Amino acid sequence: MNENAVDPDITVALEDGLTPAVITVHGSDRPGVSAAFFRVLASHRVQILDVEQSQFRGRLNLAAFVGLEADRLEVLSEGLEITMQAYGQEVTVELKDHLDQNRPLSTHAVVVLGDPVTASHISRIGQTLADYGANIDTIRGIADYPLTGLELKITVANPRPGGGVGMRKALAALTREIGVDIAIERAGLLRRSKRLICFDCDSTLITGEVIEMLAAHAGREAEVAEVTERAMRGELDFEESLRERVAALKGLDASVIDEVAKSIELTPGARTTIRTLKRMGYRAAVVSGGFIQVLEDLAEELELDYVRANTLEIEDGKLTGRVIGKVVDRAAKAEFLKEFAEDSGLHMHQTVAVGDGANDIDMLSSAGLGIAFNAKPALKEVADASVNHPFLDEVLYILGISREEIDEADRGDGTYRRVPLPEREPVLEDTVPSGENN
Known part of the structure; x- marks a missing residue:
């Protein structure tokens, strides 16, 4: 082996007599390009150390890190x-005077979601990452429906636990400022190991609040909605507020429950999200402060x-205004998540929790990944990620699942469909002064 192989940081060794080089090819994509490229390299005793090829909107980029005989450089370049x-x-060949270290693995994945996402948004995000010493390694599009999604793989300068706290806070502040969702998570096997997802129900898995829908039949919707809002903000003890709201339902005919159940509307993207995750081997659960x-x-x-919720007491076909058994409150939601994980044979870092209110704080804090969905401020403060568009599909994108993969699977079993979205007003790019935010 030659001297390039003795660097202890290098795991790939060059054969004797070969010099490291980087060869790049780019142009319009067409069949046979890669085969022709490697055919030429093969005729010149080239050793392959690393290769990356990508195709973007009909444009091909192919790069190879190789070992070659330096005295054959000219004839190899000409042949290529x-x-x-x-x-x-077009081809470029560049000799290296040493073996570069192996390509470092990205430490984090950053997902950007918006409608629309503009160049100004990415400029601001890129500058914020740079301010904290993070390098963007790759960027790929992961969604074109129902909003635009981009995934940035980044390397954080200090990836140790707690090392990226400042950057996370800065990205959270930037989300509020520029109006796109920015989620950051550790990259690697842990990100791909999730296998259980647990949803809150009201205003998360479904669009409304069930107790308010029941209260509407009693003519007390406004009164109950005000108590619900205070509880979701964390201003009231949940169990106390639940019992107060349920008391307002006393005397309602039990048939109202069926009427409300039939009128429930799922949050856009809920079916797609659950269907996709179930295909991937996830278990799915709902834990609700509502009613079973x-x-x-x-x-x-x-x-x-798994399904857990409160139970309304019914006597002689009427609601009594009371609930039966232990109330599903903030602490109970976290306990149920742990129960589901244990029953599934999973560790807590393999769980995902999605919710919108203060009642979900313990559950999201216990999960491997806690996602605040159009949430109250109290929950956003503790969540790992926060999304602020009304599409549950965003959960899939945060997990690194692309729209292309979702649609391909849906086409395969006949469930593919795209609901037309309302047209939006065109958004003009913010003007960024020359040389700023580069």
Whole structure:
């Protein structure tokens, strides 16, 4: 082996007599380009150390880190240029005076979601990352519906636990300032190990608040809604507020429960999200401060693995204004998540929790990944990620699942559909002074 192989940081060794080089090819993509490229390299005893190829909107980029005989550089370059020119490709060959270290693994994934996402947004995000010494390694598009999604793989200068706290806070502040969602998570196997997702129900899995829908039948919707809002902000003890609201339902005919159950509307993207995760081997759960009698049919329809909620007491076909058994409150939600994980044979770092209110704080804090969905400030403060658009599909994008993968699977089993979205007003790019935020 030559002297380039003795660097202790290098795990790939060059064969004797070879010099490291980087060869790049770019141009319009067409069949046969890669085969022709490697055919030329093969004819010149080239050793492959690393390769990366990508295709973007019909444009091909192919790069190879290789070992070659230095005295054959000229003839190799000429052969490549002649061959690749026939395919409409441009070629560069650059010798290296040493072996570069192996390509470092990105430490974090940053997902950007917006409608729209502009160049100004990415400029601001890129500058914030740079301010904290983070390098953007790769960027790829992961969604074009129902909003635009980009995934940035980054390397953080200080990836140790707690080392990125300042950057996370800065990105959270930037989210509020520029109006796009920015989620950051550790990259690697832990990100791909999630296998259980647990949803809050009201205003998360479904669009409304079930107790308010029931209260509307009693003519006390406004009164109950005000108590709900205070509880969700964390201003009231949940159990106390629940009992107060349920008391307002006293005397309602039990048939109202079925009426409300039939009128429930799922949050846009809920079916797609659950269907996609179930395909991937996830277990899915809902834990609700609402009522089991309303959720049972929905849970069966969505094929959820676990369902926990409060139970309304019914006597002689009427609601008594009381709940039966232990109340599903903030602490109980976290306990149920742990119960589901244990039953599934999973560790807590393999769980995802999604919710919107203060009642979900313990659950999101216990999960491996806690996602605040159009949430109250109290929950956003403790969540790992926060999304502020009304589409549950965003959860999939935060997990690194692309729209292309979702749609391909849906086409395969006949569930593919895209609901037309309302047209939005065109958004003009913010003007960024020359030389700023580069």
